[in-house]
Amino acid sequence: MNKISCKECKTKNCFIQQFCSSDWIDVVDQKKYYTVYKQGQNIIHEGAPVLGIYFVQDGKVKVLSNGITGRQQIVRFANNGHILGHKGIGNDIYPISAVAMEDSQICFVENNTLHDLFMNNPQFTYGVMMFYSRELRKIEERIKNIAQMNIREKIAETLLLINENFGVNANNELNVHFTREDIAAVAGTTSEQVVRQFTDFEEEGLIAKKGRKIEIINLDKLKKVIKDLNPHTIRA
Amino acid sequence: MNKISCKECKTKNCFIQQFCSSDWIDVVDQKKYYTVYKQGQNIIHEGAPVLGIYFVQDGKVKVLSNGITGRQQIVRFANNGHILGHKGIGNDIYPISAVAMEDSQICFVENNTLHDLFMNNPQFTYGVMMFYSRELRKIEERIKNIAQMNIREKIAETLLLINENFGVNANNELNVHFTREDIAAVAGTTSEQVVRQFTDFEEEGLIAKKGRKIEIINLDKLKKVIKDLNPHTIRA
DNA sequence: CGCGTCCTTGAACCGCGTCAAGCCAGGTGG
């Protein structure tokens, strides 16, 4: 975990820099809370006490819930400019884990500093409020999808989500490698079903398997797999 | 729809009164945006343009998503002090509908007033931010449940949710009447499955059917139906 | 080149959605 200061951090998605006056940037800077997490590293541990929240400066993160039986569910993704771990009240614990999907630069702001930021920077509070509002809207749309789609649609939806959040490279291959197990954990099914569906999608010319990479051949057709797509859903 | 002014409204859960200085309460008051909706009445129509947001002063509301095929999904509940419809950017449309489950007193704040409130009352922005944060946390926990629970668990979860949000009367009967169809729309299944499961629950002594009312006999056992209950979930 | 991890495929089982038919509660009107 490589720590850097706020001023060194030049990414344009920095919530602090974006919304706070310069003296507040200095305050955060002094505490050197910016950290680089390696691929696969745990950023938040489910069950750990909430000491503050995390801003993703630059990186790709999966947010997941484990529970007792251990079968994991990927709840959402986070990338540049997103927030991990929600502001709790009192002595809360994190109900989810967050894991870096690639090397990620994360900014941790502990509760006291966070409280000061909120109290002294209305623009900052407003920015965070808007972020939560957007996320809530997105996840409410997903609830219906998860509850009512069949496996074929859920897996198509998952590919679309990964594409929207993490994008593709020059060859139209998904940027971040997800195992079949990961995909299943987003869609809420098993890796076997993912494999079978990928074979079908390949035969239908929607995707192609390149070694372990997935190439998106026909994005439009992939979207059309989801018949009951809410007309009001905004898709990248 | 019976309109009353802000000053007449004496409910303690009023976001505006709670977080805003008195001159701002006056501003809202002048616009007389407080309205009483009858049971079953639509508060928000899916697909309609976002003109502002709604605060639930006093009442019980279901938030649902329809989609094209029409099968409805109840996404969450809202009661006193909750917010309906999220702050959008630009010319957005509501991705969900909201329906009053009983006569409800709702406060509508249109975009311009809302913007002024945010800009001039940091406490108000902070309050809304915290609300969204809590809701997001709750719904992230639900995603896993919906994706991985079996029908039995989903229906138990639904009863718990209704109990937490709307409570029971002196006889331990659920306060608000939900049709089997409604319950199915929360759990993501069919009314037939709900019926079958209710019969099982009754045989096991967890609930009792009193005419069309449902009495909760053993809340603890009902909670234990959900084997994989996240240990970090906070339950009422 | 060898090993471990991930991927793939097949087969069997079963939970749950669907359809169809009958029942009951509670509201309405005579």
Add this chain to the structure above:
DNA sequence: CCACCTGGCTTGACGCGGTTCAAGGACGCG
């Protein structure tokens, strides 16, 4: 106050989709 009627509730039978179990293959790292 009773009889009817309608919308919601209940039950059974059936078949499909999806999970589970098992075994073999392929990729990619050291």
